[in-house]
Amino acid sequence: MAEIGIFVGTMYGNSLLVAEEAQAILTAHGHKATVFEDPEAADWDGNNDRYALVVTSTTGQGDLPDSIAPLFHYLRDTVGYQPALRYGVIALGDSTYTHFCGGGKQFDALLQEQGAQRIGDMLLIDASEDPEPESVSNPWVEHWATLLK
DSSP: OOEEEEEEEOSSSHHHHHHHHHHHHHHHTTOEEEEESSOOHHHHHTTTTSEEEEEEOOOTTSOOOTTTHHHHHHIIIIIOOOTTOEEEEEEEEOTTSTTTTHHHHHHHHHHHHTTOEEOSOOEEEETTTOSSTHHHHHHHHHHHHHHOO
16 A cells, blocks of 8 residues: 655644544555654655655745745755655635635645646635534545555
């Protein structure tokens, strides 16, 4: 089965909750999943030849949380082309803000620019519609788990 690194960007803990639920679901499907709560460059580099699942919230200005921004900058400024990477994105946001799910959208755009292959669609979770994000993310992760080789 697949090995997945789950890279978390969180401000108030919702993304971490979603990531931990995803880890349990992926494990139940026979995959090996590791959550990186404060992901660093070494965590990403050690995840080569595996899947990456980015679970990130968004600041009110549409930026990435401080916990994952350094990883984003490392990928953008140092890593570059990643055609072998297969990944998924779960973006948490609030549609009452201008840059809804901006953090996750930025991550997805960067990985696309770097030639990575997204598996499935990006999941956008709206806090104003779904106050319990795991109620939306769990079914998505159940499906995503079936797409992994």
